[in-house]
Amino acid sequence: MTETKEIKFNEETLELVQRIIKRYPEGKQKSALLPLLHLAQAEFDGWLSAPTMDYVASLLNILPIEVYEVASFYSMYNLKPVGKCVIEVCRTSSCWLMGAEDIIKYLENKLSIKAGETTEDGMFSIKTVECLGSCGTAPMMMCGSQFHEKLSFEKVDNILDKLKSDDKRKTYFDAVVVEDY
Amino acid sequence: MGKKILLKHDHVSGIQGYEVYRKMGGYTSVERALKNMTPNEVTEEVKKSGLRGRGGAGFPTGLKWSFMAKPKGVKRYLVCNADESEPGTFKDRYLMSRIPHLLIEGMIASSYALGANTAYIYIRGEFFYIARILENAINEAYANGWLGKNILDSNYSLDLFVHTGAGAYICGEETALLESLEGKRGNPRIKPPFPAVKGAWDCPTVVNNVETIAAVVPIINDGGEAYSKVGIGKSTGTKLISASGHINKPGVYEIEMGITVEDFIYSDEYCGGILNGKKLKAVVAGGSSVPILPADLILKTANGKPRLMSYESLADGGFTTGTMLGSGGFIVMDETTSIVKNLWNFTRFYHHESCGQCSPCREGTAWMEKVLHKILDGQGSLTDIDLLWEIQRKIEGNTICPLGEAAAWPVASAIRHFKSEFEEYVKNPSSINDVKHYFEVNKLEMA
Amino acid sequence: MPKVTIDGKTIEVADGTTILQAARMLGKEVAPPAMCFYTNLKTSGGYCRTCLVKVSKGSDKDPRPMPKLVASCRTPIMDGMEVQNNTSPEVIDARKGVVEFLLINHPLDCPVCDQAGECHLQDLSYENGSAKTRTEFERRTFNKIEIGNKIQLHMTRCILCYRCVKVAEQITDGRVHGVINRGDHSEISTYIEEVIDNDFSGNVIDVCPVGALTDKTFRFKSRVWFTKPMSAHRTCDKCSGKVTLWYQGDEVLRTTGRKDQWGEVEEFICNTCRFDKKLTSDWTIEGPTIVDKHSVISANHYEGMIIPNELTLNDIKKLPLLEKNTDGNTEF
Numbered sequence: 001m002t003e004t005k006e007i008k009f010n011e012e013t014l015e016l017v018q019r020i021i022k023r024y025p026e027g028k029q030k031s032a033l034l035p036l037l038h039l040a041q042a043e044f045d046g047w048l049s050a051p052t053m054d055y056v057a058s059l060l061n062i063l064p065i066e067v068y069e070v071a072s073f074y075s076m077y078n079l080k081p082v083g084k085c086v087i088e089v090c091r092t093s094s095c096w097l098m099g100a101e102d103i104i105k106y107l108e109n110k111l112s113i114k115a116g117e118t119t120e121d122g123m124f125s126i127k128t129v130e131c132l133g134s135c136g137t138a139p140m141m142m143c144g145s146q147f148h149e150k151l152s153f154e155k156v157d158n159i160l161d162k163l164k165s166d167d168k169r170k171t172y173f174d175a176v177v178v179e180d181y
Numbered sequence: 182m183g184k185k186i187l188l189k190h191d192h193v194s195g196i197q198g199y200e201v202y203r204k205m206g207g208y209t210s211v212e213r214a215l216k217n218m219t220p221n222e223v224t225e226e227v228k229k230s231g232l233r234g235r236g237g238a239g240f241p242t243g244l245k246w247s248f249m250a251k252p253k254g255v256k257r258y259l260v261c262n263a264d265e266s267e268p269g270t271f272k273d274r275y276l277m278s279r280i281p282h283l284l285i286e287g288m289i290a291s292s293y294a295l296g297a298n299t300a301y302i303y304i305r306g307e308f309f310y311i312a313r314i315l316e317n318a319i320n321e322a323y324a325n326g327w328l329g330k331n332i333l334d335s336n337y338s339l340d341l342f343v344h345t346g347a348g349a350y351i352c353g354e355e356t357a358l359l360e361s362l363e364g365k366r367g368n369p370r371i372k373p374p375f376p377a378v379k380g381a382w383d384c385p386t387v388v389n390n391v392e393t394i395a396a397v398v399p400i401i402n403d404g405g406e407a408y409s410k411v412g413i414g415k416s417t418g419t420k421l422i423s424a425s426g427h428i429n430k431p432g433v434y435e436i437e438m439g440i441t442v443e444d445f446i447y448s449d450e451y452c453g454g455i456l457n458g459k460k461l462k463a464v465v466a467g468g469s470s471v472p473i474l475p476a477d478l479i480l481k482t483a484n485g486k487p488r489l490m491s492y493e494s495l496a497d498g499g500f501t502t503g504t505m506l507g508s509g510g511f512i513v514m515d516e517t518t519s520i521v522k523n524l525w526n527f528t529r530f531y532h533h534e535s536c537g538q539c540s541p542c543r544e545g546t547a548w549m550e551k552v553l554h555k556i557l558d559g560q561g562s563l564t565d566i567d568l569l570w571e572i573q574r575k576i577e578g579n580t581i582c583p584l585g586e587a588a589a590w591p592v593a594s595a596i597r598h599f600k601s602e603f604e605e606y607v608k609n610p611s612s613i614n615d616v617k618h619y620f621e622v623n624k625l626e627m628a
Numbered sequence: 629m630p631k632v633t634i635d636g637k638t639i640e641v642a643d644g645t646t647i648l649q650a651a652r653m654l655g656k657e658v659a660p661p662a663m664c665f666y667t668n669l670k671t672s673g674g675y676c677r678t679c680l681v682k683v684s685k686g687s688d689k690d691p692r693p694m695p696k697l698v699a700s701c702r703t704p705i706m707d708g709m710e711v712q713n714n715t716s717p718e719v720i721d722a723r724k725g726v727v728e729f730l731l732i733n734h735p736l737d738c739p740v741c742d743q744a745g746e747c748h749l750q751d752l753s754y755e756n757g758s759a760k761t762r763t764e765f766e767r768r769t770f771n772k773i774e775i776g777n778k779i780q781l782h783m784t785r786c787i788l789c790y791r792c793v794k795v796a797e798q799i800t801d802g803r804v805h806g807v808i809n810r811g812d813h814s815e816i817s818t819y820i821e822e823v824i825d826n827d828f829s830g831n832v833i834d835v836c837p838v839g840a841l842t843d844k845t846f847r848f849k850s851r852v853w854f855t856k857p858m859s860a861h862r863t864c865d866k867c868s869g870k871v872t873l874w875y876q877g878d879e880v881l882r883t884t885g886r887k888d889q890w891g892e893v894e895e896f897i898c899n900t901c902r903f904d905k906k907l908t909s910d911w912t913i914e915g916p917t918i919v920d921k922h923s924v925i926s927a928n929h930y931e932g933m934i935i936p937n938e939l940t941l942n943d944i945k946k947l948p949l950l951e952k953n954t955d956g957n958t959e960f
Contacts, residue, residue, distance in 0.1 A: 065806045074367070092469075094512055097427060135423060172306070173309070373704075541677055547811070
């Protein structure tokens with residue numbers, strides 16, 4: 001969270017940005033805003049600071065407020081600093097029926113933080129989220145874009161241990177293991 | 182075994198990749214359409230098939246396609262709605278991650294029918310890894326000549342892109358989805374105009390669900406008539422049902438429409454009965470938005486007929502005693518489930534997901550959550566139950582988009598069928614033994 | 629030209645006319661209230677739902693009624709359409725619901741709100757609301773943000789009509805404010821504190837139906853019903869220069885655009901005219917502004933008075949309505 005660097009995508013990402021913009025009709029480059037914000041969040045410490053959003057606005061030649069409006073609408077964008085691993089726990093419907101609240105409580109106790117908070121070492125944040133479409137394998141949580149399904153306390157322990165052993169910030173762009181159904 | 186059309190090959194090893202998919206007969210619908218059929222003929226087959234939108238509304242797909250305006254010199258778009266966010270629904274996720282090429286194939290054939298040369302798959306941001314699976318499949322399709330310029334020397338060209346959302350249930354509503362595709366907040370548009378006239382970037386656009394588009398493939402391959410013979414009445418074909426909750430075998434099942442609900446819940450081919458041998462209490466049959474039904478009414482209609490898994494049978498009795506097939510998100514609750522708490526969970530969801538554009542939904546969803554919270558906290562009164570009923574009634578039908586109804590119906594149906602449970606919470610709050618634990622975890626979110 | 633019947637009154641209108649516009653042509657007895665629609669702002673309307681009406685007959689061609697109530701401000705007339713507004717109990721009931729929704733989080737701080745007396749939410753609630761409140765929950769609050777030294781933002785009073793956003797989008801360049809967050813957390817904001825400063829930014833005050841955006845130069849100076857509106861104009865290179873000056877004694881307390889009988893500004897004015905020209909000598913006075921609203925502002929003010937074409941400051945001073953009494957308050 002103290003990581004500070006110049007807000008500018010690297011060359012490779014800038015090329016990707018141009019390719020993304022080309023997916024949409026000419027003059028409609030604002031359409032690339034959501035994908036670009038995902039890229040920015042992944043590249044700039046896992047959250048969207050005002051300067052980061054201003055930078056994205058400049059890339060798309062749109063007004064900064066247009067970016068703030070959008071970034072604050074969608075729940076996947078973090079507008080405050082978060083831990084290196086954001087644990088997004090589903091709390092809705094089938095996950096709730098199958099014990100999501102116990103999982104959330106277990107995580108909170110284990111990490112000594114509440115949902116919405118970040119551990120002191122900046123490693124973990126817990127975020128409760130609405131249905132992630134994993135109802136048949138409930139309860140579940142997501143780290144990066146990896147789904148962890150059919151959770152039990154033991155499984156949560158194992159996942160946390162594994163996550164702790166890797167210091168790299170998790171992003172939605174990380175490769176995942178797809179479990180067999 | 183029931184009839185399988187979409188998931189015929191879902192367990193074939195390597196079906197995610199192009200080679201195996203093609204070997205199993207993949208992309209023949211594109212060959213057939215582009216070589217032997219005009220776009221109108223494809224649309225006619227879809228009309229003949231009786232296919233209805235699988236996202237929840239059940240609107241006839243062929244008819245929706247025929248509404249597409251075709252002004253000269255204006256681009257047209259097909260957008261696939263892969264925003265699957267309706268609680269209890271995970272069939273599209275399964276289909277896309279398992280057989281991504283089926284969706285790509287359907288997109289090509291459907292875009293051809295609609296005269297679209299650019300198409301998008303709008304996928305919810307949380308399915309980031311599936312977006313990558315789809316992008317890989319799209320690259321394979323380009324590499325093998327199924328996408329790009331002059332496909333199969335037919336003079337037809339198509340570009341297909343994946344667009345990721347970023348966490349908003351409302352983007353499953355087709356006009357909110359288009360706003361989001363345009364890089365804006367997911368605020369539903371005020372209709373008219375409808376997307377078929379003024380959609381993405383003001384151009385005529387059709388938005389279809391993943392499963393709907395996938396179903397176009399077998400319809401072209403085997404003909405609309407053959408498809409229409411599967412199923413029952415106006416519920417033609419098969420439907421992917423996402424089964425979850427207190428059942429022995431949760432998962433995605435392809436069913437032929439018309440099997441009984443009882444068979445679906447209790448047979449080993451499907452849900453395999455209630456978890457831990459408990460009794461069935463209630464079912465939400467079509468995703469969290471549709472009315473909840475108690476066990477007796479989900480198994481049998483009010484006039485004693487067995488309830489079937491079809492649009493018509495599930496709706497039998499209207500909202501008084503029936504429900505909807507919706508998106509096919511089949512959530513089963515056993516006898517230990519608190520309907521009031523479950524309702525609060527749903528209501529919190531709608532409160533969280535309301536876009537905030539129109540007043541009844543913005544204010545009403547939050548208000549309902551607060552009243553339910555108060556009841557669960559042991560502070561409720563009998564008038565609070567009436568108030569809840571009143572609030573949902575004032576939301577229903579008065580909002581810009583169907584999220585208002587989606588929030589109102591669960592409240593109305595829970596009170597309609599389980600009023601005594603609400604009254605018990607109000608009259609005897611000490612009976613709510615685990616409420617305290619519950620609220621430690623779930624603090625009420627005050628705005 | 630399509631014909632429409634609203635509450636039993638029939639009118640022929642131009643193609644593309646909305647139900648609300650047609651109803652306004654028929655007069656205020658049949659016109660639904662509107663909190664977010666604004667004639668001069670494109671794509672406005674549809675959000676607040678106060679103008680919901682029942683379409684009991686779609687058109688001559690397709691006479692089926694519309695299944696739900698529709699927002700009259702965004703629904704175009706079809707030939708032969710039949711609409712019920714005040715004659716439909718369903719509409720009245722739904723509107724009552726909308727008013728209740730708009731009020732459950734409103735602070736009801738009318739006694740200290742500068743908008744009081746010309747607030748559309750006050751009128752709406754009075755005319756369509758219920759006398760009782762059924763909510764007992766804490767009302768929504770927001771972190772206060774400053775948006776400059778001319779415009780005051782009170783987010784708690786906002787009903788999210790989007791008018792001010794559309795003003796910024798359509799008549800100013802470089803919009804810096806918008807609606808951020810989602811659902812009932814939505815708010816009008818600049819996100820990071822930024823001054824809304826632009827030649828035409830002051831118009832957000834005029835279009836705001838409630839006291840969410842008020843004129844800081846007028847703040848707590850007087851209740852609006854103690855001030856006297858006068859139509860005036862000046863030569864301005866940015867706008868039409870046609871305004872309403874709100875006087876107390878011979879002091880101009882506030883300047884606004886001129887509003888029509890629906891409370892909508894006829895022509896947007898620039899910030900120079902609005903904020904910087906507060907002397908009578910800056911203006912050519914046309915005469916008292918007719919306020920066609922059952923408001924204390926208009927009550928008996930000008931009865932029997934002949935309105936001259938142009939007045940000088942001396943003429944104004946001679947007018948009985950601008951004489952000060954011994955308390956320094958204006959006497960009517």
